[in-house]
Amino acid sequence: MKNLNHRKNHRHEESPYKISAKLHQPGILKNMVETLANSQSGFSYRYKKVQPGWQAVDTSSVEVFVSGDLNISSEIEHIYSSFLTNFFFTCKKDKGEAYKLLWISSLS
Numbered sequence: 001m002k003n004l005n006h007r008k009n010h011r012h013e014e015s016p017y018k019i020s021a022k023l024h025q026p027g028i029l030k031n032m033v034e035t036l037a038n039s040q041s042g043f044s045y046r047y048k049k050v051q052p053g054w055q056a057v058d059t060s061s062v063e064v065f066v067s068g069d070l071n072i073s074s075e076i077e078h079i080y081s082s083f084l085t086n087f088f089f090t091c092k093k094d095k096g097e098a099y100k101l102l103w104i105s106s107l108s
Contacts (some may be wrong), residue, residue: 016074020087021083023068036062037091037099058093 023029037060055083065086072079085108091099 018071018073020071021068022071023066025067029064031090032062032064033091033101036060036089037101055094057095058099059090059102060093060099061088061090063088069085 050056063086065081065084066085069107070081070083085106088101088105088107090104092102093099
């Protein structure tokens with residue numbers, strides 16, 4: 001099978017677009033995710049017996065609405081847009097460890 005991403009004369013070319021995003025109230029977002037990561041549940045799967053070679057883990061998730069400003073610019077045009085969208089943050093906890101951020105998914 002051929003590797004379609006490999007080219008002999010591949011040159012890295014810079015995109016003509018510059019993209020930036022600024023979150024409104026990033027401190028609130030940070031606080032919500034940290035609260036998720038430090039949450040304690042009374043019920044734990046970490047201590048459940050599982051088949052050999054497997055490990056039970058605890059997960060905790062929260063949906064957070066995020067707002068901000070998006071800027072996309074090039075030599076020809078400039079696009080500015082405000083956004084309000086939601087993200088799904090998931091943390092996991094292995095036996096004897098603290099919660100760690102595992103993944104973030106955009107729900108839009």
